[in-house]
Amino acid sequence: MEKAEKPKIILAGGGIGGLTAALSLIKRGFEVEIYEQAPILREVGAGVQISANGMLVFRELGLSARIMEEAAHPERREIRMWNTGQAWTAFDLGTVSVQTYGHPYVTMYRPDLLDILSDAVTTTAPGALRLGHRAVGFEVVGERVVLRFNDGSTAEGDGLIGADGIHSVIRAGLHGSDNAEFSGLVAWRGVIPMEVLPSRLARLVSSNWVGPGRHVVQ
Secondary structure, eight states: OOOOOOOEEEEEOOSHHHHHHHHHHHHTTOEEEEEESSSSOOOOSSEEEEOHHHHHHHHHTTOHHHHHHHSBOOSEEEEEETTTOOEEEEEEOTHHHHHHHSSOOEEEEHHHHHHHHHHHHHHHSTTOEEESOOEEEEEEETTEEEEEETTSOEEEESEEEEOOOTTOHHHHHHHOOOOOOOOSOOOOOOOOOGGGSOTTTOSSEEEEEEETTEEEEO
C-alpha cells in the first residue's frame, strides 16, 4: 500500500506566533513551510510575558527547560501609584503560579524567545524556514491554496496560516481591510541591564505604575 503524503501547511510570517504554530504542526506530523519577509530572522522590541497557559504550550513543544534558563522569574505582580509609589499586590507569581496552574509565569527578552523557537524549528525540520519572502496575496485553487510573493514566486499547500503581523495581507484577504486609526497614544519600550539599576528597582517584581491617562509597566 502506498504511504499517504503528509498534509502540507504553509505559513506567512516567521515571528513568535508563526514559529510556535509551525513547530506544533511539525510535531503533529504535518509538512510545514514558513515564509518570512525579513532577510535575517530577528525580533525587535523589549519584553514579553509568558503566563502559565503559555508555558504549558512550550512544555508540550519541549522548550520549557531552555525558556526557564533564559527567562526572569517574577515573584509577584503589583500596581503602584505614579506619584507616591503606594503598592497593591495584584496576584502572586513564582511558586504560587506553579502550585495553582501547574506551570510558572515568566518574563523574557523577545529576541531570546525568537531564537529558541527558530532553533527548534530548524533543528526539527531543516529547510522549513524560508527567509526573504514577502507575502502579497493568496488564492484558493481547487482543494489547495497558493501563496504569492512580491518577487512573483508562489508556494502551494493544503492549508495556509497567516502570521504576518499587524498589517497581515492574509487577514485582509479573508476579512477585508480593518482601517486602523491612530489613537494618539504611543508605547515606548526599552531594556535596562539589572546591574545598572538602583537597588530599590532591581527586584523580581512585575510592576504597573498607573497615572492620569498613562501607565508604565516595569
